[in-house]
Amino acid sequence: MVRKATIYDIAREAGVSTATVTRVVRQDPKVKEETRRRVQQVIDAHAYTPSVSAQNLEAGRSRALAVVLPVISNTYFNRIFDAAYWEAERNGCSVRLFQTRENQAISPEIVSELIRCRMDGVLFAGSIWSTDRDDLNTALDKLGKYMPVATICPPDVALDCICIQSDLVNCSRLPVRHLHTLGHRRIAFIGGSMHSKDASRRGAGFLEQLRQMDLPDDPAYHVDAGYDMESGERAVLRMLSGLEKSRWPSAIVTFNDLVALGAIKQLKKMGLSLPQDMAIVGCDNQFFCAYTDPPLTSVDLHPEEMAQSAVRELLLARESASRSFAMVREATLVIRESCGAHLGYRPL
Amino acid sequence: MVRKATIYDIAREAGVSTATVTRVVRQDPKVKEETRRRVQQVIDAHAYTPSVSAQNLEAGRSRALAVVLPVISNTYFNRIFDAAYWEAERNGCSVRLFQTRENQAISPEIVSELIRCRMDGVLFAGSIWSTDRDDLNTALDKLGKYMPVATICPPDVALDCICIQSDLVNCSRLPVRHLHTLGHRRIAFIGGSMHSKDASRRGAGFLEQLRQMDLPDDPAYHVDAGYDMESGERAVLRMLSGLEKSRWPSAIVTFNDLVALGAIKQLKKMGLSLPQDMAIVGCDNQFFCAYTDPPLTSVDLHPEEMAQSAVRELLLARESASRSFAMVREATLVIRESCGAHLGYRPL
DNA sequence: TTGTACGCGTTATCAG
DNA sequence: CTGATAACGCGTACAA
Numbered sequence: 001m002v003r004k005a006t007i008y009d010i011a012r013e014a015g016v017s018t019a020t021v022t023r024v025v026r027q028d029p030k031v032k033e034e035t036r037r038r039v040q041q042v043i044d045a046h047a048y049t050p051s052v053s054a055q056n057l058e059a060g061r062s063r064a065l066a067v068v069l070p071v072i073s074n075t076y077f078n079r080i081f082d083a084a085y086w087e088a089e090r091n092g093c094s095v096r097l098f099q100t101r102e103n104q105a106i107s108p109e110i111v112s113e114l115i116r117c118r119m120d121g122v123l124f125a126g127s128i129w130s131t132d133r134d135d136l137n138t139a140l141d142k143l144g145k146y147m148p149v150a151t152i153c154p155p156d157v158a159l160d161c162i163c164i165q166s167d168l169v170n171c172s173r174l175p176v177r178h179l180h181t182l183g184h185r186r187i188a189f190i191g192g193s194m195h196s197k198d199a200s201r202r203g204a205g206f207l208e209q210l211r212q213m214d215l216p217d218d219p220a221y222h223v224d225a226g227y228d229m230e231s232g233e234r235a236v237l238r239m240l241s242g243l244e245k246s247r248w249p250s251a252i253v254t255f256n257d258l259v260a261l262g263a264i265k266q267l268k269k270m271g272l273s274l275p276q277d278m279a280i281v282g283c284d285n286q287f288f289c290a291y292t293d294p295p296l297t298s299v300d301l302h303p304e305e306m307a308q309s310a311v312r313e314l315l316l317a318r319e320s321a322s323r324s325f326a327m328v329r330e331a332t333l334v335i336r337e338s339c340g341a342h343l344g345y346r347p348l
Numbered sequence: 349m350v351r352k353a354t355i356y357d358i359a360r361e362a363g364v365s366t367a368t369v370t371r372v373v374r375q376d377p378k379v380k381e382e383t384r385r386r387v388q389q390v391i392d393a394h395a396y397t398p399s400v401s402a403q404n405l406e407a408g409r410s411r412a413l414a415v416v417l418p419v420i421s422n423t424y425f426n427r428i429f430d431a432a433y434w435e436a437e438r439n440g441c442s443v444r445l446f447q448t449r450e451n452q453a454i455s456p457e458i459v460s461e462l463i464r465c466r467m468d469g470v471l472f473a474g475s476i477w478s479t480d481r482d483d484l485n486t487a488l489d490k491l492g493k494y495m496p497v498a499t500i501c502p503p504d505v506a507l508d509c510i511c512i513q514s515d516l517v518n519c520s521r522l523p524v525r526h527l528h529t530l531g532h533r534r535i536a537f538i539g540g541s542m543h544s545k546d547a548s549r550r551g552a553g554f555l556e557q558l559r560q561m562d563l564p565d566d567p568a569y570h571v572d573a574g575y576d577m578e579s580g581e582r583a584v585l586r587m588l589s590g591l592e593k594s595r596w597p598s599a600i601v602t603f604n605d606l607v608a609l610g611a612i613k614q615l616k617k618m619g620l621s622l623p624q625d626m627a628i629v630g631c632d633n634q635f636f637c638a639y640t641d642p643p644l645t646s647v648d649l650h651p652e653e654m655a656q657s658a659v660r661e662l663l664l665a666r667e668s669a670s671r672s673f674a675m676v677r678e679a680t681l682v683i684r685e686s687c688g689a690h691l692g693y694r695p696l
Numbered sequence: 697t698t699g700t701a702c703g704c705g706t707t708a709t710c711a712g
Numbered sequence: 713c714t715g716a717t718a719a720c721g722c723g724t725a726c727a728a
Contacts, residue, residue, distance in 0.1 A: 001493070001494060001495070002493045002494060004463070004466070004494060006704085006705055006706090007705060007706065007707095008705075016714075016715085017714065017715045017716070018705090018706075018707090018715090018716095019707080019708085019709095019714070019715060019716080019717095020713090020714060020715075021706095022706070022707060022708090023713090023714085026707090030713055030714090031713070031714085032713060032714090035713080035714085047463075047490070049460055049463055049464045050464065050705075050706065050707095051405070051464065051466060051704090051705055051706075052464045052465045052466070053401050053404040053405040053410065053465075053466060053704085053705075053706095054405050054704075054705035054706045054707085054720090055705080055706060055707080056401040056706095056720095057399070057401040057402050057405050057704090057705080057706075057720050057721065057722090058705080058706050058707050058708085058719080058720050059706090059707080059720085060720070060721095062401065071430070072420065072426050072429060072430055072433070073423065073426045073427060073430050073635075075421065078420050078421045078426055079421060081420060082419070082420055082421050082447075085420070085445070085447060086447075094444070095445075096442070096444060097433070097443075097445060099430075099433060099434075112397055115352070115395075115397055116397045116398065116399065116400045117400045117401075118352070118399060118400070118401060142395070145349070145350045146349060146350060146352060147349070229635075229636075229638070229639055261636060261639040262639065264639070264641075265638075265639050265641075268641065287421075287577075288577075288609060288636055290577070290613075291577055291609040291610065291612070291613050291640075292639075292640075292641075293612075293613075293616065293640075293641045354720085354721055354722085355721060355722060355723095356721075356722095364698075364699085365698065365699045365700075366699090366721090366722075366723090367698070367699060367700080367723080367724080368697090368698060368699075369722095370722070370723060370724085371697095371698090374723090378697060378698090379697065379698080380697060380698085383697080383698080398721075398722065398723095399720090399721055399722070401720085401721080401722095402704090402720075402721035402722040402723090403721085403722060403723080404704095405703095405704050405705065405706090405720090405721080405722080406703080406704050406721085406722050406723050406724090407704085407722090407723080408704070
């Protein structure tokens with residue numbers, strides 16, 4: 001490992017002061033052409049590049065944003081991260097990822113790490129809302145004192161920060177309407193955990209939709225489960241095996257595409273053919289939706305756009321006085337074949 | 349935004365020197381109990397935490413590793429990143445992600461950024477081998493002067509760094525053997541691009557396997573394509589429509605699970621039933637493999653373990669003199685139903 | 697047990 | 713146009 005040349009080394013060797021070296025590096029026009037050339041030569045010879053640590057120290061900022069989320073391997077989250085990454089990059093910023101182990105809340109360790117690193121801003125995504133609300137507010141308040149904070153959160157969370165709200169209303173309404181239009185009346189919802197405020201909200205919004213449309217909201221049609229494929233399998237099994245066949249729903253709305261994947265598998269295993277015997281709709285519009293069998297109709301929350309907005313606002317908040325901000329990116333239903341839309345209206 | 353308290357502020361307010369503050373923070377035992385308490389009080393009052401930038405500057409290192417890969421949203425890569433993240437975390441290190449836009453090579457910008465940031469090490473993953481080999485070596489050499497370098501690469505790349513080699517031999521052998529055992533003789537390979545040395549190597553390894561087992565390696569059975577689902581669809585269509593039905597292969601090995609996904613869709617669209625009419629095997633053993641229809645038999649390269657080893661070696665290399673290092677994590681075939689293994693031997 | 701003084705690599709300010 | 717010099721925030725000898 002070679003010792004990296006410092007600005008001192010360059011200055012000495014070029015016979016100028018460090019100030020001049022900086023000027024050359026920064027393309028400052030008021031440097032005599034000859035001096036510039038001489039200095040540049042030395043710079044090139046040593047492949048000199050300023051140290052980011054030193055620059056940050058002196059500037060008091062890091063030109064880096066933090067993204068905090070539960071797990072990068074989930075497509076919903078890595079789409080957020082990826083979008084944030086490139087949006088930040090466009091603005092000369094880097095992005096650092098922090099993962100909050102499992103379903104755990106935002107930890108004090110992460111909070112202090114963010115402050116230690118003098119992050120220029122932080123974006124929270126994922127179900128940190130499941131945390132005790134007081135803990136969460138404490139953490140956010142603390143962070144807010146040192147850097148702009150943004151969250152991608154449910155609409156009614158109302159945190160004192162930049163809130164990019166996911167369109168949970170349409171996220172519930174769209175699938176139910178779609179199914180209703182296609183003739184479905186008995187619609188179930190599976191996935192999500194009642195322990196998470198985010199998830200239960202999703203279930204609640206769904207129930208509300210049913211009521212609004214005068215559809216039965218049989219409690220047996222609402223089964224609590226996790227967020228992954230196994231949860232989907234289990235949920236379907238539990239729900240259907242607890243019900244006489246005559247009372248089975250004709251459609252299932254799932255918490256997300258992963259749950260839908262599991263549900264589809266279990267439904268097929270039970271001998272149902274999709275979408276004839278059971279319609280199903282997912283959420284997140286993940287990359288594999290077009291490749292399930294049948295292709296999965298799904299709600300797109302547009303995480304990329306939310307992440308982009310978040311980053312933009314974060315960067316803006318740095319300049320102007322940090323103002324509260326809220327926006328919603330409308331959700332979208334991507335209709336494929338898992339509800340039988342291509343087969344037309346389906347009478348009971 | 350509040351100004352963060354510095355070590356000076358604390359020292360002044362506690363009526364001690366900065367040195368003592370440091371001692372308290374660092375839990376240095378040789379400081380009088382009373383002083384410690386007093387200082388600690390001030391620290392708590394101001395929620396003082398040392399600045400990472402300043403620490404890094406003074407220490408000359410960043411306690412951070414870089415992971416460079418093409419795209420985080422691909423499961424193969426985010427599994428690598430995630431594993432690296434937690435392994436580093438266990439060692440008190442953070443990990444920073446750098447994405448090399450699209451199929452592009454490792455850019456000089458990234459190289460200099462890594463140096464500017466004084467990374468404690470860097471791990472390259474993905475098909476940067478497709479780069480002109482000279483460019484790649486130049487970049488790696490340059491980096492190697494300042495930090496340990498590790499790569500997850502094909503076995504015969506032999507770069508002058510820590511090489512964690514993916515087991516491309518078994519990656520080809522396993523599926524072919526499996527298919528052969530099940531009675532398949534006409535085996536095709538789709539996906540990957542001949543422009544990438546990595547990908548062509550994969551195809552080449554496959555061809556070699558065929559020959560070793562005295563199976564026909566009809567050039568029509570090897571179709572170049574990309575790395576995603578659309579590529580899979582197109583490849584199948586192209587291959588099959590260009591062949592009389594009597595000459596169709598009975599099995600297809602795909603470049604990865606994404607390609608397999610596309611292939612499955614296209615095959616079904618053409619009216620084939622799987623695995624009876626066509627066996628198929630993927631690669632990467634992605635999370636959705638158990639949930640395709642039929643469940644996809646796939647090769648697992650164990651990216652997590654490779655990433656872990658890489659990080660461990662990187663951290664080790666920091667201490668001892670940087671030595672070359674190479675290891676292979678053996679690939680594994682995860683047998684599900686897409687080759688009909690559960691149906692037993694399949695005579696021609 | 698505690699404090700002083702300096703180095704870490706840069707940038708900005710202010711003279712010249 | 714260029715050069716000192718003072719921050720930036722912290723750690724660490726060395727001294728007391």
